[in-house]
Amino acid sequence: METVIVIAVLITSRRRVAAALLLASPFALIACGSSGDDATRATATSDAPPCPVTPVEVVVSVDQWGEIVSELGGACANVTTLLASSSVDPHDYEPSPADAAKFGDAQLIVINGGHYDEWAAKLAASSAPGVPVVDAVELTAHDEAGHDEAGHDEAGHDEAGHDEAGHDHGAQNPHVWYDPAAVTTVSDAVTTEFKKLAPQAADYFTQRRTDLGQAFASYDEAVAAIKGSATGKTYAATEAVFDPMAAALGLQNKTPQGYQTASNNETDPSPADLNAFLSLLRDKGVDVLIYNTQTQGSVPEQIRGAAEQAGVPVVEVTETVTPGADSFEAWQVDQLTSLAKALGVDI
Ligand SMILES: [Zn+2]
Structure with a gap:
């Protein structure tokens, strides 16, 4: 399943593209x-x-x-x-x-x-x-x-x-x-x-x-395991899509406020807000970066690059159900598993 997400990253090139479009094309007419x-x-x-x-x-x-x-x-x-x-x-x-x-x-x-x-x-x-x-x-x-x-x-x-x-x-x-x-x-x-x-x-x-x-048993277990071991760990996110889950897991959102506001309004962050985000990552100020693969563009890519350079683990999430996922809960468990790995939590 992780493979599918990785493919989605490679083929998406414009803002807010859904991975399904290209993934589905070999099998079905769009x-x-x-x-x-x-x-x-x-x-x-x-x-x-x-x-x-x-x-x-x-x-x-x-x-x-x-x-x-x-x-x-x-x-x-x-x-x-x-x-x-x-x-x-x-x-x-x-x-x-x-x-x-x-x-x-x-x-x-x-x-x-x-x-x-x-x-x-x-x-x-x-x-x-x-x-x-x-x-x-x-x-x-x-x-x-x-x-x-x-x-x-x-x-x-x-x-x-x-x-x-x-x-x-x-x-x-x-x-x-x-x-x-x-x-x-x-x-x-x-x-x-x-x-x-x-x-x-x-x-x-x-x-x-x-x-x-x-x-939902494995979903519930994954949530409980991460919550049990990772409460108080920190993250920043290129988009707010995963925030409700992060809150349920007890993770602390350290995404710079100005960036968050711009992102929620679907506008580009100011250079100062973007810089705040980049230096947070360079300073390893968070445990993980949550990255929505369905929102692409130079800003999220720059952020991802900074995280990778600093050695901050990047956890990929999607807005909609990943193509090929067996179910909603399978999709969620895949993402939670990646997050647990990035946080060093056994689930
Ligand atoms: Zn959204």
Whole structure:
């Protein structure tokens, strides 16, 4: 799996490219349209029981959640993930009319929320009014005004709800699939919605949720092991994508503040902010550098170079599920294993 990530680094050359585009090309034609690379699948494994009901139609915005929803739904869900093995950046995606049509057929919608996939929140409101929406950021938001439970279960997904205060950038890191507690919360919420939509399959969905918990055993162990030995260790990151996981692991973020702000706003850092980052690395001021391979450019490359020169281990992470990963949790465990190695932790 590490090999796959390394290949992704070598072939990416522009800012925010998704590794899947080129990796997928030997095996499949890349769609020319702008409708994304959607994938519809029901993840029945051979030993899984058959679904006792008509499968629930689910639309998921991005594959970070699509993987999990597919595992939870099994044969009782037809999951369409709009940006799966995607060649486009979820932050900036422009949906097509075909995407809107897919929302029209949905019985359940799962989005990341928090402006990350705002296009999906809008399509849910316009093309699928009344359809339940699981919004990962909303579900896991810190107590913010206007985010009460009641609002979520009713018409809380209209435009007004999303433009309220509390959703401003920087209020919460939107990459919540990197937060183990959020993954649990969202998984539970999806299972609850499945049971509401297909009560006759409630036992089936309960079993799938249990199975997912078991599939996450090595993920949980990796998190616990790193947390147990590496609390207080430090890191800096070229992008905030991994920060929720780093916080859960007890790692201390020493990325220079000015750089972080610029990166979160998707602007280039000032020369002074970049220099602060480079000298932090030259001075070996952190234990590891977290490097998002899906965001390339001269700035992250310079930072990586400085880390390598100083002998600061570089840990590669990706925004979306690595092409070829067997599952969400396999993808995460690979990255956690690399991190543990870099921190000198046995897992
Ligand atoms: Zn991102």
